[in-house]
Amino acid sequence: MVEYSDPIPTRASKVAVSGFAEQLAINLEFKPGDPLDPLVSQLSGKIIYRNPIGAEKPESIRIQPTGEFEIFLPSVTSLGRDRFTIAHELGHLFLHFPLVQNAQPGHGMKATRWVDETNQDLQRCEWEANWFAASFVMPADKFREACQQYRSTSTIASIFGVTEAAVRVRASTLNVEALLA
Numbered sequence: 300m301v302e303y304s305d306p307i308p309t310r311a312s313k314v315a316v317s318g319f320a321e322q323l324a325i326n327l328e329f330k331p332g333d334p335l336d337p338l339v340s341q342l343s344g345k346i347i348y349r350n351p352i353g354a355e356k357p358e359s360i361r362i363q364p365t366g367e368f369e370i371f372l373p374s375v376t377s378l379g380r381d382r383f384t385i386a387h388e389l390g391h392l393f394l395h396f397p398l399v400q401n402a403q404p405g406h407g408m409k410a411t412r413w414v415d416e417t418n419q420d421l422q423r424c425e426w427e428a429n430w431f432a433a434s435f436v437m438p439a440d441k442f443r444e445a446c447q448q449y450r451s452t453s454t455i456a457s458i459f460g461v462t463e464a465a466v467r468v469r470a471s472t473l474n475v476e477a478l479l480a
Contacts, residue, residue: 301363301364301406301407302403302405302406302407303361303406303407303408304399304402304403304406304407304408304409305408305409305410305420305421305424306391306395306396306398306399306408306410306421306424307395307398307399307402307420307424308395308398308420308423308424308427309394309395309398309427311394311427313426313430316390316394316427316430316431316434317430317431317433317434317439318434319393319394319431320390320393320430320431320432320433320434320435321434321435321438321439323393323435324434324435324438327341329435331436331437331438331441331442331458331459331460332458332459332460335382335385335386335389335436338389339370339385339389342368342389342392343365343366343367343368344367344368344369344370344392345368345369345370346369346370346372346385347369347370347371347372348371348372348373348374349371349372349373349374350373350374351373351374351375357371357372357373357374358371358372358373358384358387358388358411358412358413359371359388359409359410359411359412359413360388360391360392360408360409360410361407361408361409362391362392362396362407362408362409363407364400364405364406364407368392370384370385370388370389372384372385377462378460379456379460379461379462379463379465380462382436382460382461383432383433383436383461383465384412384432386431386432386435386436387428387429387431387432388410389431389432389435390427390428390429390430390431390432390435391408391410391424393431394424394427394428394431395408395410395424395427396408410424412425433465433469433472436459436460436461437459437461437465437466437469439473442455442459442469442470442473442475443473443475445458445459446470446475446478446479447475447478450478450479450480451479451480452466452467452470452479455479466479
């Protein structure tokens with residue numbers, strides 16, 4: 300029987316996590332707006348949609364010791380939300396699973412967005428996965444260019460395949476929110 304561990308935070312800076320995500324996207328030949336489903340399959344993963352009421356929490360990832368994984372998404376969310384969630388869960392795969400493999404060989408890993416607010420390590424892992432996701436699907440330079448060229452939150456959301464809320468957060472993080480109409 301597989302034992303599953305919680306993710307272990309990298310404790311890397313936001314800049315380091317973002318840089319790692321952007322470089323990984325380049326290495327995987329993933330470009331802004333590309334679909335994530337083929338990439339998940341290429342990485343030996345599956346996407347499973349679930350009713351948000353049930354034993355396995357949606358917006359989570361379960362990784363086998365072999366590296367095969369399943370991303371669980373709610374059956375009631377938008378494509379833009381799902382896209383960011385998939386990238387978030389890939390953040391757990393690339394950032395946290397290697398640390399689990401090193402610390403607890405033979406263990407799998409489970410991570411969910413719904414963590415105990417008093418557990419600082421799990422909260423940190425969620426931040427790191429969010430930083431990864433934002434940079435993976437909305438790389439800083441391309442995002443800034445889109446903001447300068449289009450100045451429309453909805454157009455930029457469409458280009459990157461994310462929600463308008465994700466665009467606003469990314470614009471704020473990159474200090475380009477004044478460019479958006």
